[in-house]
Amino acid sequence: MSNRQDLPEAMAPPDEITSYYAAPSRRHGAARSLFNRFARHYDLINHIFSLGSGAWYRRTCLRQAGVGPGAVVVDMAVGTGLLARQAQLLMQGRGTLVGVDLSEAMLDRAQKILCIPLLQATAEAVPLADGIADFVTMGYALRHLSDIGQALNESLRLLRPGGKLVLLEISAPSHPVVKFVAAAFVGGVLPTVSALAARNRQAKALMDYHWRTIAAYAPPEAVLNSMRHAGFQNATCASELDFFRFYTGQKPLLDHR
Numbered sequence: 001m002s003n004r005q006d007l008p009e010a011m012a013p014p015d016e017i018t019s020y021y022a023a024p025s026r027r028h029g030a031a032r033s034l035f036n037r038f039a040r041h042y043d044l045i046n047h048i049f050s051l052g053s054g055a056w057y058r059r060t061c062l063r064q065a066g067v068g069p070g071a072v073v074v075d076m077a078v079g080t081g082l083l084a085r086q087a088q089l090l091m092q093g094r095g096t097l098v099g100v101d102l103s104e105a106m107l108d109r110a111q112k113i114l115c116i117p118l119l120q121a122t123a124e125a126v127p128l129a130d131g132i133a134d135f136v137t138m139g140y141a142l143r144h145l146s147d148i149g150q151a152l153n154e155s156l157r158l159l160r161p162g163g164k165l166v167l168l169e170i171s172a173p174s175h176p177v178v179k180f181v182a183a184a185f186v187g188g189v190l191p192t193v194s195a196l197a198a199r200n201r202q203a204k205a206l207m208d209y210h211w212r213t214i215a216a217y218a219p220p221e222a223v224l225n226s227m228r229h230a231g232f233q234n235a236t237c238a239s240e241l242d243f244f245r246f247y248t249g250q251k252p253l254l255d256h257r
Ligand SMILES: C[S@@+](CC[C@H](N)C(=O)[O-])C[C@H]1O[C@@H](n2cnc3c(N)ncnc32)[C@H](O)[C@@H]1O
Pocket: 028, 031, 032, 035, 046, 076, 077, 078, 079, 080, 081, 082, 083, 100, 101, 102, 103, 106, 121, 122, 123, 124, 138, 139, 140, 141, 144, 145, 146
């Protein structure tokens, strides 16, 4: 594991996650059990949360990053396969796509829609060889990781020189008024709508959890600093609605470290 003191202070897991996930040593187990419980509601809730634009947004970001036919892509925290599915469409049947996740229930669902190798492992320790990937991708999982620095180190290790890291994440709007509106909608209205749509009160708990971790999560500049700190070049963040963040970074062509 990386030395947590090496990480920019803002990238330590937020208190909100700490309280959800108990002691740091138990966070992987807690995240696994949380997503195992919610796997069957995930796609529906995601659809509601993104107002139906989730597939389009994921595909647009992947396309902008350069994912296309012939690419080798490792999708970390693949979940039910929502991001991987879009990569697969862009790859048009050519290339290699591998999914990694710690939750067996999420992987079970991914298996139903994707015909790709799926590995049950953490993003902090991926059982794949060095330098194999043109792209390492991760959709909406930064907030759930136990050790972000270690996951970034693993991403760098998996990438070939010049390969790209693509991260999608949500973080609270910087403008107080927009943040207030987002809190009311995402933290108030959506959990109730999700529970009604899924006909399950646990769906509300998942949405509550989402908003609390979003609200507490590090701002984009802290994520970018962590990427640079791990050794990524040309780290960038594009934002939609001051809410959806699309990060990219590149593994240097030459290893200067
Ligand atoms: C919000 S879902 C995102 C799924 C998918 N990437 C998407 O775009 O919809 C977060 C996923 O991260 C996984 N996860 C959480 N912590 C993880 C870790 N340390 N290593 C690997 N997967 C992790 C969860 O099991 C869950 O499937």
